[in-house]
Amino acid sequence: MKNHLEALNKAFESRVRLGIMSLLMVNTAMDFGMLKEQLNITDGNLASHLNALDKLGYILITKQFIGKKPNTSYTATDPGRKAFSDHLDALERFISRSI
Amino acid sequence: MKNHLEALNKAFESRVRLGIMSLLMVNTAMDFGMLKEQLNITDGNLASHLNALDKLGYILITKQFIGKKPNTSYTATDPGRKAFSDHLDALERFISRSI
DNA sequence: TGTTTAACTTTGAATTACAAAGTACTTTTT
DNA sequence: AAAAAGTACTTTGTAATTCAAAGTTAAACA
Numbered sequence: 519m520k521n522h523l524e525a526l527n528k529a530f531e532s533r534v535r536l537g538i539m540s541l542l543m544v545n546t547a548m549d550f551g552m553l554k555e556q557l558n559i560t561d562g563n564l565a566s567h568l569n570a571l572d573k574l575g576y577i578l579i580t581k582q583f584i585g586k587k588p589n590t591s592y593t594a595t596d597p598g599r600k601a602f603s604d605h606l607d608a609l610e611r612f613i614s615r616s617i
Numbered sequence: 618m619k620n621h622l623e624a625l626n627k628a629f630e631s632r633v634r635l636g637i638m639s640l641l642m643v644n645t646a647m648d649f650g651m652l653k654e655q656l657n658i659t660d661g662n663l664a665s666h667l668n669a670l671d672k673l674g675y676i677l678i679t680k681q682f683i684g685k686k687p688n689t690s691y692t693a694t695d696p697g698r699k700a701f702s703d704h705l706d707a708l709e710r711f712i713s714r715s716i
Numbered sequence: 717t718g719t720t721t722a723a724c725t726t727t728g729a730a731t732t733a734c735a736a737a738g739t740a741c742t743t744t745t746t
Numbered sequence: 747a748a749a750a751a752g753t754a755c756t757t758t759g760t761a762a763t764t765c766a767a768a769g770t771t772a773a774a775c776a
Contacts, residue, residue, distance in 0.1 A: 523632055523635070523636045523656075526632055526635075531630055531631075531632070532763085532764080533622055534764090534765095536625075536711075537622050540711065540714070544714070550722070550723060550724085551722080551723095557622075559765085559766095560766060560767080561722085561723065562723095562724075562725075562765080562766070562767075562768090563766070564723095564724095565723070565724050565725075566724095566725090566764085566765085567764095568724095569724095569725095581723090583773095586773080586774060587721075587773090587774085588721085588722055588723070588773075589722080589723095590722080590723065590724090606712050609708055610712065612635075612639065613705050613709065615639065615643070649754060650753080650754090658734085658735095659734075659736080660753085660754070661734080661735070661737090661755075661756075661757090662733075662734055662735075663754095663755095664754070664755055664756075665733080665734085665756090666733090668755095680754090682742095685743060685744090686742085686743080686752075687741080687742075687753050687754070688753080688754095689753080689754065689755085
């Protein structure tokens with residue numbers, strides 16, 4: 519596929535993963551509950567998308583206890599930030615050619 | 618889903634349909650062969666995506682003969698242009714909040 | 717001991733995407 | 747006239763993706 523289109527990252531074609539990554543670009547870290555609330559999806563669905571991003575090395579998962587409660591927090595890795603940023607660049611180039 | 622994300626149009630989540638519509642925004646009309654060459658996909662795949670866009674009323678299909686050869690050409694309809702433009706706006710708003 | 721909370725994992729169903737093969741109709745080639 | 751090729755599909759079958767719902771684990775609270 520020509521037209522800058524192949525520069526789009528398949529990982530970010532899903533709205534959920536696009537949402538997760540954009541949240542993790544703005545916020546240095548977010549925990550499971552915060553993501554779930556922002557994205558308004560079921561926990562199983564969220565977990566599976568987080569798992570996909572983790573497998574790609576785009577996010578870092580940190581499990582800890584806050585007080586007595588388990589808390590898992592997610593951060594974008596450098597490769598993740600790079601990949602997302604590249605994707606946004608591709609989208610921007612793409613848009614500016616399409617208007 | 619919050620964060621402007623629900624404003625994204627599901628029809629344009631696919632790279633192929635994104636590509637088709639962007640080509641039809643720039644070029645007033647394109648025929649099957651041109652689209653196939655630009656997008657570099659099989660004809661069956663292209664036909665099914667064109668069919669999806671047609672069902673949504675986003676493109677107009679015109680069948681004719683050019684010389685002795687059958688020629689089908691595709692144009693973006695006004696609702697199609699509007700929908701695509703709205704999608705790009707949503708993407709832009711989304712991107713500017715994510716960098 | 718039983719229930720709740722957090723963060724999953726598993727299951728299953730529905731949708732989507734795609735390549736490859738087949739089709740219809742016409743034209744060109746032999 | 748018969749065979750091959752071109753255009754634009756449609757059909758078929760498979761693989762991948764997405765999601766909700768239910769089940770799981772482990773600790774904490776009542």
